[in-house]
Amino acid sequence: MNSASESPGNQSRRSGVRGSGGGRHRGKSLASLVLVCLLAAYALLQPELNSRFGWNLPGLPDGTSQVEPGSRSPDNGGVLAPRARNNQPAANQPTAKATVRPDGHDADAVEADSGNSAKNPPGDVRNQRNNPRSDPGSGPTTSDPDRWQDYLKSIGADRYRSPEGLLYTPGSAEGHRLEHLRRHTIDQPERPGPHGVFDGGMLGALQTIDSAYAKSKRGIQTTKRTDQGRTIYTVDLGHRVGFVGGREGQRRRHPMARRVRLVLEDARVITAYPL
Amino acid sequence: MHSVAMCPICQAGLCGIRICTGDDPLVPAPRGGFLLCDECEAIWMSPDVTTAHHYPSSESPECPICHGDLWGNSVWADNQQIQSLGWSQAVNPDLDQTATGS
Numbered sequence: 578m579n580s581a582s583e584s585p586g587n588q589s590r591r592s593g594v595r596g597s598g599g600g601r602h603r604g605k606s607l608a609s610l611v612l613v614c615l616l617a618a619y620a621l622l623q624p625e626l627n628s629r630f631g632w633n634l635p636g637l638p639d640g641t642s643q644v645e646p647g648s649r650s651p652d653n654g655g656v657l658a659p660r661a662r663n664n665q666p667a668a669n670q671p672t673a674k675a676t677v678r679p680d681g682h683d684a685d686a687v688e689a690d691s692g693n694s695a696k697n698p699p700g701d702v703r704n705q706r707n708n709p710r711s712d713p714g715s716g717p718t719t720s721d722p723d724r725w726q727d728y729l730k731s732i733g734a735d736r737y738r739s740p741e742g743l744l745y746t747p748g749s750a751e752g753h754r755l756e757h758l759r760r761h762t763i764d765q766p767e768r769p770g771p772h773g774v775f776d777g778g779m780l781g782a783l784q785t786i787d788s789a790y791a792k793s794k795r796g797i798q799t800t801k802r803t804d805q806g807r808t809i810y811t812v813d814l815g816h817r818v819g820f821v822g823g824r825e826g827q828r829r830r831h832p833m834a835r836r837v838r839l840v841l842e843d844a845r846v847i848t849a850y851p852l
Numbered sequence: 853m854h855s856v857a858m859c860p861i862c863q864a865g866l867c868g869i870r871i872c873t874g875d876d877p878l879v880p881a882p883r884g885g886f887l888l889c890d891e892c893e894a895i896w897m898s899p900d901v902t903t904a905h906h907y908p909s910s911e912s913p914e915c916p917i918c919h920g921d922l923w924g925n926s927v928w929a930d931n932q933q934i935q936s937l938g939w940s941q942a943v944n945p946d947l948d949q950t951a952t953g954s
C-alpha cells in the first residue's frame with residue numbers, strides 16, 4: 578500500500594524538479610502527475626481485480642505492484658490458467674526426483690546445517706532446522722516460491738513437520754510423502770479420473786494443506802470421516818487452491834478447485850489433494 | 853498399472869492390481885494378488901472394492917501376502933499376471949494408465 582502511494586509521489590516530485598519553470602513544463606508535470614495517479618490506482622486495483630474476477634491483468638514492472646511478503650497465493654494462483662500457471666521451479670519439474678534439485682539452490686545448500694544428522698528428504702527438502710528465524714507459524718520465507726523447503730522443520734531422519742503440526746514421513750510408492758505430494762503439483766493429463774493439482778508448486782501445496790488442516794481442527798467448513806485409524810477431511814477453503822486435472826479434469830476443462838481432501842493418520846499426511 | 857475401480861474411500865485413487873513377488877528371487881513367488889489404492893493406500897484382498905479393506909502401516913507397509921516390504925515385495929501386475937490370478941474380468945480398461953505408472 579505504502580510503496581504504491583509513495584513512489585508516485587517521489588516520481589512527481591522528481592519530474593517537477595526536472596521541469597524547472599514555464600507553463601508548458603507545468604502542464605507537462607501535471608500530465609505526468611495524472612499519469613502517475615492512474616498508474617498508482619492501477620497498481621492498487623490490479624491484484625484485487627485479478628482475484629475477484631479471475632482476470633490476468635499484468636502487474637507494473639517497476640515494483641509498484643509488488644506483493645507483500647506472506648500474501649502468496651490464492652490470489653496469484655487464482656489468476657493463472659492451469660497450463661500457464663507455473664512460475665515455481667518445483668511445479669515445473671514433472672520428472673523431478675529426489676536427486677534433482679531445483680535451480681539456484683547452491684547458496685541455500687551452503688546455508689544448510691550440516692551438523693544435523695537428519696537426511697535431506699526426497700524432493701530435496703534440505704535441512705533448515707538451524708534457521709534462527711523459525712518462529713512457529715510465521716513462515717518467514719514463505720513469500721519466496723523457491724523456499725518451500727524452509728517451510729518444514731526437520732524433526733528426525735526423513736521426518737518433517739509443518740507449522741500447523743502435520744507430519745511428512747517416509748512412505749508411499751514414491752518413498753516419501755513429500756514425493757507423493759509433488760505429484761499433486763503438476764497435472765497428469767493421461768491419468769484416469771480426476772487428479773487434483775495445487776496452485777503454487779510445493780510451497781503452495783504445503784501452505785494450502787496447512788490452511789486446510791487448521792480449518793479442519795476447528796471444524797470449519799469441514800467434513801470428517803474416520804476409518805481404521807485414518808481420518809479423511811474434506812475442507813472448503815473458500816477460494817481457489819488449485820484445479821482438477823487428469824482425464825476427468827481435462828474433460829471438464831480444468832475446473833478450479835477450492836476444497837482440499839486430507840487423508841491423515843493422526844497428524845501424518847498420507848495424501849492430500851485439491852478437489 | 854491395471855485398475856479395477858476408482859477408490860471408493862478417497863475418490864481420487866486408482867485401485868490397481870498388485871501381485872506379491874516375495875522377497876527371495878530364488879524361491880518361487882507366493883503370487884497372491886491384492887488391490888491397492890495408489891492414493892490412500894487402502895488394500896483389498898479380492899478384486900472387488902465393495903469387500904472389506906484395510907490400510908497398511910503408513911511408515912512400514914507390508915505386503916498383505918508375504919508380509920515383506922509392500923513396495924519391495926509386490927509389483928503392479930501385468931496382464932499375464934492378472935490372468936494367472938484369474939482376475940482379468942475385474943479389470944476396468946478405461947482406468948488403464950498409458951505409459952507411466954507401470
Ligand SMILES: [Zn+2]
Nearest residue numbers: 872915918925
Ligand atoms: Zn509379498
Ligand SMILES: [Zn+2]
Nearest residue numbers: 859862889892
Ligand atoms: Zn484411495
